[in-house]
Amino acid sequence: MSLADTVIPLHSATAGQPPAVPAGLSQVELTELVAAELKARDAVLVAHYYVDGALQDLAQATGGFVADSLEMARFGRRHAAKTLVVAGVRFMGETAKILSPDKRVLMPELEATCSLDIGCPADAFSAFCDAHPDRTVVVYANTSAAVKARADWMVTSACALPIVKHLKDQGRKILWAPDKHLGGYIQEQTGADMLMWDGSCIVHEEFKATELVLMREQHPQAKVLVHPESPAGVVALADVVGSTSALLKAVTDDPTGTFIVATDNGMMHRMRQLAPQAVLLEAPTSGRSATCKSCAHCPWMAMNALEGVLHCLRTGSGEIQVDETVRVKALGCIERMLDFTAASAANAAATTPPASGFVPNIGAA
Numbered sequence: 514m515s516l517a518d519t520v521i522p523l524h525s526a527t528a529g530q531p532p533a534v535p536a537g538l539s540q541v542e543l544t545e546l547v548a549a550e551l552k553a554r555d556a557v558l559v560a561h562y563y564v565d566g567a568l569q570d571l572a573q574a575t576g577g578f579v580a581d582s583l584e585m586a587r588f589g590r591r592h593a594a595k596t597l598v599v600a601g602v603r604f605m606g607e608t609a610k611i612l613s614p615d616k617r618v619l620m621p622e623l624e625a626t627c628s629l630d631i632g633c634p635a636d637a638f639s640a641f642c643d644a645h646p647d648r649t650v651v652v653y654a655n656t657s658a659a660v661k662a663r664a665d666w667m668v669t670s671a672c673a674l675p676i677v678k679h680l681k682d683q684g685r686k687i688l689w690a691p692d693k694h695l696g697g698y699i700q701e702q703t704g705a706d707m708l709m710w711d712g713s714c715i716v717h718e719e720f721k722a723t724e725l726v727l728m729r730e731q732h733p734q735a736k737v738l739v740h741p742e743s744p745a746g747v748v749a750l751a752d753v754v755g756s757t758s759a760l761l762k763a764v765t766d767d768p769t770g771t772f773i774v775a776t777d778n779g780m781m782h783r784m785r786q787l788a789p790q791a792v793l794l795e796a797p798t799s800g801r802s803a804t805c806k807s808c809a810h811c812p813w814m815a816m817n818a819l820e821g822v823l824h825c826l827r828t829g830s831g832e833i834q835v836d837e838t839v840r841v842k843a844l845g846c847i848e849r850m851l852d853f854t855a856a857s858a859a860n861a862a863a864t865t866p867p868a869s870g871f872v873p874n875i876g877a878a
């Protein structure tokens with residue numbers, strides 16, 4: 514019997530039925546089984562850079578995609594598959610569903626969330642917006658569909674800078690949520706009037722400027738790559754500040770270089786694949802000023818596994834649902850960003866990156 518022959522109907526993993534995920538399989542057998550199941554179900558796997566390397570490899574090998582959150586959603590929207598399996602965190606599944614309402618969107622682990630999303634509940638955020646009606650509401654991708662539904666614009670870590678600059682040039686005052694570090698960086702770069710929500714990423718917040726200085730002294734040839742969800746003291750030490758896609762590009766542009774990388778260490782998998790001769794060092798989250806809880810790996814991204822992909826495919830569990838009224842409202846702020854970035858694309862090649870090294874690129878953590 515071939516692995517493909519083991520495909521079982523949806524919702525059959527009940528008492529008396531074979532388990533959705535057979536026990537005792539090797540990693541290779543499990544990978545082959547999930548690949549066969551994806552094909553049998555007309556499904557495509559879309560994985561974030563921060564999830565386990567085995568999932569990233571499977572996505573690449575089966576015609577899926579490994580990317581940042583926005584490119585994941587864009588890929589899902591244009592792909593012909595009826596089912597999208599999103600290996601990442603919940604807001605990514607929701608964004609995929611908002612952009613592809615006619616597709617089934619499954620997630621291996623519905624409990625996988627994000628500290629930024631958790632820290633910005635829709636009711637409290639809506640009240641904050643109501644208290645400041647004179648401000649244009651700009652939210653980061655790492656928010657729930659309900660929060661996006663309350664926003665005028667959604668941005669990612671890469672397009673936030675030109676969009677906020679555009680709004681500032683129009684004389685708009687901004688209400689920004691939820692990441693205070695990214696917001697602070699954008700404010701410092703643009704000089705915009707930005708009222709901040711107090712949120713942060715538990716992974717990037719742990720990078721330590723003091724220890725980073727010491728590490729750079731030990732590796733003076735290294736370029737420091739920093740995601741802008743990191744604290745300002747860490748960003749100030751960066752040679753390149755940018756989204757996951759921008760940091761990856763910095764490595765592939767110098768494939769034999771040495772880099773100190775301040776973002777989730779799941780990113781190293783793709784960096785090593787695309788630049789195997791590069792020397793990649795994880796930026797410090799520990800040392801004398803340590804309060805390390807995640808040690809540079811998102812606990813929610815880590816919940817994604819091959820077993821979970823197989824389980825959701827076989828049982829239909831982990832399906833993302835977004836209320837249609839919320840979806841339509843949230844779609845407005847996402848499409849505003851997509852239209853803006855599409856209109857800017859023709860000029861992107863001629864755009865000179867700012868002195869800080871922030872690289873225009875579409876992507877978000």
Ligand code: SF4
Pocket residue numbers: 563602626627628629655714715716717742777811812813814878
């Ligand atoms: S790494 Fe940070 S921003 Fe990304 S999903 Fe995890 S908690 Fe959220």
